[in-house]
Amino acid sequence: MHIALGQLASGADVGANLQAIDRFAAQAASRGARLIAFPEYATYEKKMVDATFPTVAQPLDGQIGCELAKIAKRHEIALVSGFVESSPDPARAFNTLVAFGPDGALLAAYRKVHLFDAQGFEESRYVAPAPTTDPVTFCVDGVRFGLLTCYDLRFPEQAQSLSDAGSQVLLVCSSWVPGESKMAQWRTLLAARAIENSLYVAGSCQAPPVSVGHSLLADPMGGVVAELGVEVGLVTAEVCVDTVADVRKHFPTSVQRRIEWGRRTSPPT
Known part of the structure; x- marks a missing residue:
């Protein structure tokens, strides 16, 4: 199955952002990608x-969500996109990923669990965390995808929960803030989550200057299959469920795991 990663330089003009999404979705579909x-x-x-x-912020079935669904249907391609979703708190939105099928139907909506309160940023001031930490997955053409957003990548237990839920590909949709060692961390963490869970990890990132770019696909052994640079662009690559199954056969870590990691409720004595 071919998938595509669209690297954008999104701004505050929603209409221009949707036009870029439409343009890249059309290009990806013309290259044979089944998901972007x-x-x-x-x-x-x-x-x-x-x-x-x-x-x-808007509800999932608002004007922006409906336009994303139309783009997916128009180009007959599954589409995953970051989306600012309204929440019950009028002072804070949800940082949401929406997934639409090639028919325009809503497949999944994932609200970011781990908000970026780091590097001098305070995302939680204007964004509400997800009300649940349950893993969110969906299927396209028999391939199960799991959803993570940016800072979530630093929490290996969350990726593991998506793997345990049957994911064969993790989609990590990000606006990875630049800084010291951040590029190396982005590439290393994507590969690490792939190796740890024996699956593909696809990181779709905003381009500079807001983010670091370098959207890439890592295979289940941690190798980089395809990668963009810092420019706005599109990359397509193949994911193969047989490869996932083969790597998991040789490294059956999910069945060998003896520790269920949980949050420590008190300091060690």
């Missing part, structure tokens, strides 16, 4: 999350 993944905050992005994010 776009970055976190693909439909609305700024250098820092601020008070405007809740004001542009």
Whole structure:
């Protein structure tokens, strides 16, 4: 199965962002891709999350969500995109990934669990965390995809929960903030999650200057199958469920695992 990663330079112009998504979806479909993944905050992005994010938030079936569904249906391709979703708190939105099938039907919606309160950022000031930490997955053409958003990549237990839920490919839609060692961490963590769980990990990232670019696909052994640079662009690559099964046969870590990691409730004595 061929998938595509669309690397955007999204801004505050929702209409322009949707036009870029439409253009890349058309290109991906013409190259034979059955799914395209776009970055976190693909439909609305700024250098820092601020008070405007809740004001542009919409429900999943609002105008922006409906337009994303139309794009998927028009090009007959599954589409995953970052989306600013309204929440019960009018002062905070959800940082959501939406997945639409080639027929335009909503396949999944994942609200970011781990908010980026790091590097001087305070995403939680204007974004509400997901009300549940349950893994979110969906299927296209017999391949099961799991959803993560940016900072979630630093929490290996979350990727493991998606693997345990049957995922063969993790889609990590990101706006990875630049900084010291951040590029190396982005590439290393994508490969690590692939190796740990014996699956493909596809990182779709915003381009500079907001983010680091370098959207890439890592295979179940951690090798980089395809990668973009810092430019806005599109890359397609193949994922193979037989490869996932073969690697899991040789490294059956999921059945050998003896420890179920949980949050420590008190300091060790």
